[in-house]
Amino acid sequence: MSTPANETLSVVVERDLAYPPEKVWRALTHPHLIEEWLMKNDFKPTVDHRFNFRGDWGAVDCQVVAVEPNKTLSYTWAAMGLESVVTWSLTPTSEGTRLRMEQIGFRPDQQQAYQGAKFGWQKFFGNLEQVLSRET
Template identity: 75%
Template sequence: MTDTAIETRTVTVERDIAYPPEKIWRALTQPHLIEEWLMKADFKPVVDHRFRFSADWGGVDCQVLEVEPHRTLSYSWAGMGLESVVTWTLSATDTGTRLRMEQVGFKPDQQQAYFGAKAGWPRFFGNLEQLLARID
């Protein structure tokens, strides 16, 4: 039997952020905060919860896959032909938190989605850091 699995690519962004995991977790899981740095969403940090990210260009259908408060958040990300998974990992450090985001599942013929994510996620991280500086 041959392995017919398609080789996929991953977008990873990792940053050290000078805020505790609890504060970053709120920004990753509270809909009114998610909307400020990413997109409008009817998100709940509950496994199997289905939600949608919405923007002026359209939206992405998602389902929560894993929730470990202040440590790990994972959800499916399906839109415009892309079936992927986004996983956030928060690790406490001496100066705050190492925040890692991985989006896995870009197929070879999804160059536009892959390069869009490679360009987009660092911008979203910048928005997130600006939000964290403004909230208590």
């Protein structure tokens, strides 16, 4: 059975974090903290702001789509032929925050990018947890 050409795949990572949404939000939106767990950037949590992430391998061109402080952050993620959208959702829990990241828009012929994202986001989440544990 083949996948229709217009059907896209998404990567979802969810973690329960022992930190309040405000603290997780800071790590997702402050450029110096984003650099510690993800990549160098010129991010601002402002709708329509264009920014990029820069790594050793190249850059990702992005644009902020939605900002709802301490709740939702969404931006486009374009790199090496991939046109996708990354959405962060923060939900308060009794223990802290449930953080959900979904990256949508992988075409069926982009298996390498898809598998890379599945691996990469797990690593980035681990880095994020280390940053959160250090930040007060």
